[in-house]
Amino acid sequence: MKAEAVYKPAATKPRLMKKLRGANENNLAGYLFISPWLLGFLLLTAWPIIQSFYLSFTEYSLLEAPIWTGTDNYVNIFTNDNEFRTSLKVTFMFVLFSVPLKLFFSLMVAILLNKNVKGMNLYRTAIYFPSLIGGSIAVSALWRNMFNRNGYFNHVLEWFGIEGMGWITNPHTSLGTLILLNTWQFGSTMVIFLAGLKQIPNELYESASVDGASKVRKFFHITLPMLSPVMFFNLVLGIIGSFQMFTSAFIITQGGPINSTYMYALFLYDKAFKHYQMGYASALAWILLVIVALMTAINFLVSRYWVFYETDGGKSK
């Protein structure tokens, strides 16, 4: 078996038969092929994770060597850091509203785009377009202008007789504008829903029609259960992504007014790259990691009760 580990291109007949059975391992070739990723993983992910964990117990300003301070960073964060509490609260609010809103919105759009209509490609392009450019700094600039006191959004409101205000400068609505922007960029979530919708066999709907099921019934008893694995995928990634939201908060509101949009990623950025408190920032990063891991674990646990897999042998009823 050891001899097999080295791959020889000029294979002899008996060895070839063995290969056809697919029983042999090819360690050298395998590791050679995955080596770009493996190297990157070890260098830019695994090692930094370990280092970040170590740094979270130190005080480190980049100029001098890290000083071991034990659990000081964590104690400080949890007991006397108001900004930590604020940013955590803001981030949870953001996740709480933006994730379900985006999921709901993208599912509705996916259903709309799943119809057999002529020129659907054109519609898809038009609707996908905002997401394409959405994460860029350009759109953040656009958003900042549109929701100004004199911005376009207020003019639209005027048509309906509603008096506008400075949406970004008002601490009660500033986070809402960021949530709205995030929802406007529903594209990739929607595409994944669309892919899921296309995989639902048409026979299910047909046989339901024979049974005289209504559209609403079909949606709740066929579409939703069949789509639940995709929904789960989007939910997990949506939560993880929302916890790390940065660019739009950085450009549009800079965390303000009165810290109303001071997202966790923004807070961490300030600590690390403005104040150069690398140890403190690392501790913040680890707290974020634990929160995200906990949320994901809860998601996986709860998923047992609502995510439906065809291989369960169960029926959607």
Place this chain on the structure above:
Amino acid sequence: MNKSLNKNPVANHMLLIVFSLLMLYPVIWWVGASLKTTAEMSSPAIWPSTPMWENFSKGWQFSPEFTFGRFFLNTLTMEFWNVLGGVLTSAIVAYGFARLKFKLRGMWFSILLLTMMLPGQVTIVPQYILYNKLHLMDSYIPLVLPHFFGGGAFFIFLLVQFIRGIPRELDEAAKIDGASVYGIFFRIVLPLIKPALVTVAIFTFIWSWDDFFAQMLYLNSVSKFTVGLALRMYVDQFEIQWGRLLAMSLLSVVPSTILFFFAQKHFVEGIATTGLKG
């Protein structure tokens, strides 16, 4: 469901048109606003009374020394390497995971999937320190290098799914003809995964273009600025010149837009068919 909904094509078209316009409305407004004066910026009209073309010409001249031409060139050069690295290495790694058997393959693949869930904040500080120690600050290397390490877990996963869909009989036939694993990769698999590679290329391009955070972290001198960083300078001014900012912002999304329209089919269908399941 598809059938029953088709009964009413006109209503569907109406709905889709209204919705498309709603989604595109901010973009349409944007085009008009890029030609407005600051005073007109807040007027409800979509189109300015007299188009201010100098928003573009003056905006283009970023400073006496630099124009946006420089920033576009910088960004496009970076993009060239990013796309090259991403497409090349993600294909190689994906082939290894999808087709070759080796020790601990399952474990490494699970780790690959787990890294997709890792918040970038955990690694960013040590990475920054690393590049700092290697004196690679204010260079494109921290931005380009990660793309040569498999191009990102998401792309590898996408391609693994795609390669798994290719019938193994093709590999086996090539093996009988005496092809090595390398031969199979270059002559059989690589040509067949072209559509998926186009998806990887487009995504890499657009995501790198938008990856403002890393650009801000690693590039300092104006001569090396990307388009995004230059725009940020416009945003940071005490009195923002909205006309110029919006004009240059509009230009900044042109490359991604052209690419998107050019490969629209791949873009949406590409993901839809690679079997991204939960």
